[in-house]
Ligand code: SF4
């Protein structure tokens with residue numbers, strides 16, 4: 110399960126994710142992180158069963174947390190199976206099947222947004238549910 | 240053994256012609272041999288579906304009352320060429336909307352028309368005695384037009400060089416997104432399904448020959464623009480009736496950072512008359528080679544990184560400098576196959592017959608580069624030759640002094656040999672003053688990654704570097720990487736009142 114964590118760094122530069130790992134013992138996979146001097150946003154992947162405990166801990170530490178249900182969504186009527194998205198995805202989400210039809214492994218997506226930007230046919234979008 | 244076009248058309252008429260796609264042909268030849276395949280196969284169908292910028296269409300809108308001689312025409316805010324008779328216009332696929340930029344263009348107008356959507360026509364005129372009206376605005380459907388004739392000056396490129404990028408930044412090109420340091424390879428084309436690759440001698444593809452265009456029955460007009468068949472890069476000019484087309488095979492697209500283009504489905508049936516045709520239609524992906532071009536070099540003659548064939552490209556990954564690199568096609572093989580399959584169905588059912596060209600395309604033609612009689616400006620002409628540099632071991636204070644005295648914001652940093660090793664800006668120096676840590680020398684604060692230009696580089700390319708990196712000055716270096724000048728945004732002002740800057 111993926112969580113989008115946003116936190117401010119006003120109260121010093123606390124290593125918030127590291128603290129969560131230490132205190133909960135849950136192994137957190139950081140898939141994307143954007144942190145500047147005052148604010149941070151991180152996309153983390155955790156085992157589903159640890160959702161509650163990790164969310165609570167993050168909230169205690171002053172972060173806000175959103176659960177990302179859906180990663181990236183493909184509009185099949187717009188997609189022409191060109192494959193332009195395949196080589197540019199850092200997570201290797203896309204591939205062709207034997208028939209050169211686009212195949213997606215959306216679970217791997219970290220929502221970097223690259224494919225949304227470059228799909229010549231506007232077939233990819235971010236579908237974020239809470 | 241030889242067959243005639245009439246024999247083949249007779250079989251098509253009788254419904255017993257043997258039609259196969261170009262993808263099936265190699266296996267048939269391997270199994271039956273060339274003579275056997277000649278006896279067996281009557282027509283080979285080809286197909287391709289990819290971005291074809293050189294596309295567009297002629298429209299005739301009919302006359303309004305009172306009539307107007309349209310001088311400028313916009314369709315959904317995309318300008319069409321109206322330097323034709325009163326109510327004719329040509330819309331080019333890559334023309335962009337005046338209101339929605341690269342999100343909507345000529346290709347979208349065409350797709351919207353074909354999809355049955357309403358398109359707004361706006362036109363203006365200065366008014367004449369016979370055409371008094373000056374403006375018109377009206378909503379049109381494809382069925383309201385007298386003609387909507389797709390006419391694409393350059394389609395169906397025989398093959399297309401693949402693209403990669405040696406630089407350290409992302410490039411957005413018409414070949415798609417190219418990741419830094421050869422991070423990926425992009426390519427276009429259907430390989431063995433491509434029409435011209437199945438008839439590189441243009442024995443059967445030529446003027447008047449029927450084709451599949453955008454889902455409709457179309458026709459090859461003849462040689463396409465920029466055709467270079469002698470070098471293996473033939474192209475075709477094709478036409479078809481937009482009213483019979485289908486959005487499965489005509490799709491507007493936007494190449495990010497490049498602009499609007501149109502994906503076109505094109506296929507041509509090739510009658511199998513002799514062994515030579517059997518051989519040419521048995522072409523395999525392994526036989527069709529292209530170069531991988533380094534788009535990091537912004538010149539017409541970009542360097543080649545290596546050679547690959549379509550089998551390697553379609554495999555999904557390649558090796559460059561010992562590293563595995565993923566490939567992306569920009570055209571759709573799946574849809575190219577559909578074109579060839581659909582065309583096969585048309586011929587099997589007798590909907591389309593074959594014919595020989597009424598005029599042959601010259602397979603010996605080679606495209607020439609542009610003759611340029613006026614050379615664009617070079618960095619040399621406008622650079623500032625008074626270069627103030629600083630050595631990496633001088634104190635920051637001296638850098639500040641030089642910046643002030645030289646009335647400049649950029650100081651190239653050189654080493655003992657006079658070679659450029661970094662750059663410091665007013666900003667770097669101010670920052671060092673505000674945070675007085677232990678650092679005290681230029682080498683502690685300089686930026687080591689310097690974007691440079693050379694004296695003979697075209698100004699347009701230097702400007703692109705300034706824009707891309709969001710910087711305001713470029714050191715001009717010679718072969719030995721010594722600084723011979725500076726090019727700043729201010730120098731660009733010297734060129735025709737700053738026309739070179741956006
Ligand atoms: S780039 Fe867009 S159109 Fe092409 S295969 Fe990917 S999702 Fe489909």
Ligand code: SF4
Nearest residue numbers: 198218219221222224
């Ligand atoms: S947003 Fe697109 S490119 Fe980025 S990881 Fe997800 S699928 Fe890949």
